[in-house]
Amino acid sequence: xxxxxxxxxxxxxxxxxxxxxxxxxxxxxxxxxxxxxxxxxxxxxxxxxxxxxxxxxxxxxxxxxxxxxxxxxxxxxxxxxxxxxxxxxxxxxxxxxxxxxxxxxxxxxxxx
Amino acid sequence: xxxxxxxxxxxxxxxxxxxxxxxxxxxxxxxxxxxxxxxxxxxxxxxxxxxxxxxxxxxxxxxxxxxxxxxxxxxxxxxxxxxxxxxxxxxxxxxxxxxxxxxxxxxxxxxxxxx
Numbered sequence: 001x002x003x004x005x006x007x008x009x010x011x012x013x014x015x016x017x018x019x020x021x022x023x024x025x026x027x028x029x030x031x032x033x034x035x036x037x038x039x040x041x042x043x044x045x046x047x048x049x050x051x052x053x054x055x056x057x058x059x060x061x062x063x064x065x066x067x068x069x070x071x072x073x074x075x076x077x078x079x080x081x082x083x084x085x086x087x088x089x090x091x092x093x094x095x096x097x098x099x100x101x102x103x104x105x106x107x108x109x110x111x112x
Numbered sequence: 113x114x115x116x117x118x119x120x121x122x123x124x125x126x127x128x129x130x131x132x133x134x135x136x137x138x139x140x141x142x143x144x145x146x147x148x149x150x151x152x153x154x155x156x157x158x159x160x161x162x163x164x165x166x167x168x169x170x171x172x173x174x175x176x177x178x179x180x181x182x183x184x185x186x187x188x189x190x191x192x193x194x195x196x197x198x199x200x201x202x203x204x205x206x207x208x209x210x211x212x213x214x215x216x217x218x219x220x221x222x223x224x225x226x227x
Contacts, residue, residue, distance in 0.1 A: 034215065043116075043203050043218025044155070087155065089216075099170070102147075102155040 004103040011109050018075045022088035022103045025069050031091030033071045038085045083110045116219035124225045130192040133222045135204030143207040146189050150200045194226045
């Protein structure tokens with residue numbers, strides 16, 4: 001089963017824009033791409049979801065190219081409270097059936 | 113709504129003992145998921161239910177693991193016998209409709225330590 005990969009970690013400063021990319025080569029045709037945020041000792045929390053092109057909500061944007069084999073979560077003007085681990089979640093097709101796979105996770109550290 | 117409720121929050125047991133983790137999904141949600149999170153393997157889907165019926169249990173690591181959902185408001189994940197490598201945080205999540213990539217609401221997790 002192909003992995004859904006992300007950079008292990010990223011560092012940023014308050015007020016900067018952060019872009020986190022997830023690679024998902026075997027994404028299923030009809031599945032959405034969803035991103036979650038996780039703080040220590042908590043369960044993941046929904047951030048944003050999309051199928052193609054660009055989606056924006058009050059906290060983030062999600063960019064998805066036409067081939068949908070990757071996606072980029074964009075966090076505008078990060079603050080210290082955005083320090084967390086970020087995961088993508090996709091449905092992956094493998095030998096005729098679909099599996100739900102979380103990405104490897106990206107640990108974002110925002111500094112003053 | 114109180115969100116997804118899991119119990120216990122922490123469990124410490126000895127190798128060979130039976131462990132039962134419990135989950136109460138958000139009322140009205142049709143899907144329930146069990147995940148395991150470790151440093152080495154990240155977040156892994158173990159099993160999910162739709163309307164109380166198990167749909168995909170291919171992520172269950174071995175026969176020592178079993179999950180049930182006797183009704184729409186309760187599910188259990190059982191490990192028997194437990195082993196040290198089962199130590200992890202186990203999350204339950206529920207989703208209102210649709211496929212699994214619909215928004216999932218996670219519980220706080222159960223941290224399991226098997227000595």
